[in-house]
Amino acid sequence: MPSDNSSGFQIFKCQKCGDCCKGYGGAFLTRKEIQVIADNIDADPRSFVAKYCQLSGDKPVLAQGPNGYCIFWDKDCKIHAVKPRACKQWPFIKSVLIDVNNWHIMAGVCPGMRTDVRDSAIAACVKKEIEKQ
Numbered sequence: 001m002p003s004d005n006s007s008g009f010q011i012f013k014c015q016k017c018g019d020c021c022k023g024y025g026g027a028f029l030t031r032k033e034i035q036v037i038a039d040n041i042d043a044d045p046r047s048f049v050a051k052y053c054q055l056s057g058d059k060p061v062l063a064q065g066p067n068g069y070c071i072f073w074d075k076d077c078k079i080h081a082v083k084p085r086a087c088k089q090w091p092f093i094k095s096v097l098i099d100v101n102n103w104h105i106m107a108g109v110c111p112g113m114r115t116d117v118r119d120s121a122i123a124a125c126v127k128k129e130i131e132k133q
């Protein structure tokens with residue numbers, strides 16, 4: 001989960017509810033991300049996938065803990081500084097630029113996203129945030 005947006009006026013501010021960190025298959029990891037996260041938590045990169053990931057097809061995603069949340073969620077993201085790109089980008093993703101309705105669908109599961117602003121303003125803000133990524 002990111003924290004908020006800084007482009008334009010604020011349309012997103014994370015409430016740290018953890019809802020986006022719950023459930024299977026949210027965060028795909030690249031080989032480089034595995035290395036960076038493993039370094040951050042002093043884990044052996046060779047065993048990181050076995051210990052902290054599940055496979056989705058043949059791709060590693062962060063595993064869920066027994067509580068159903070991401071294994072790195074504990075009242076907050078424990079790897080915030082090195083979390084995967086997918087987590088850093090949310091909710092500023094390209095599919096919103098393709099169809100702004102996707103913003104409203106995503107907002108149904110994310111209380112940090114505002115829906116009380118014009119779609120054109122949402123799209124402009126998302127575009128700016130994506131350009132900064």
Ligand code: SF4
Nearest residue numbers: 014015018020110112
């Ligand atoms: S669902 Fe939204 S508000 Fe809740 S932690 Fe995730 S990004 Fe933040």
Ligand code: SF4
Nearest residue numbers: 001021070073077087
């Ligand atoms: S890495 Fe952090 S932000 Fe991403 S799903 Fe796990 S706890 Fe949530």
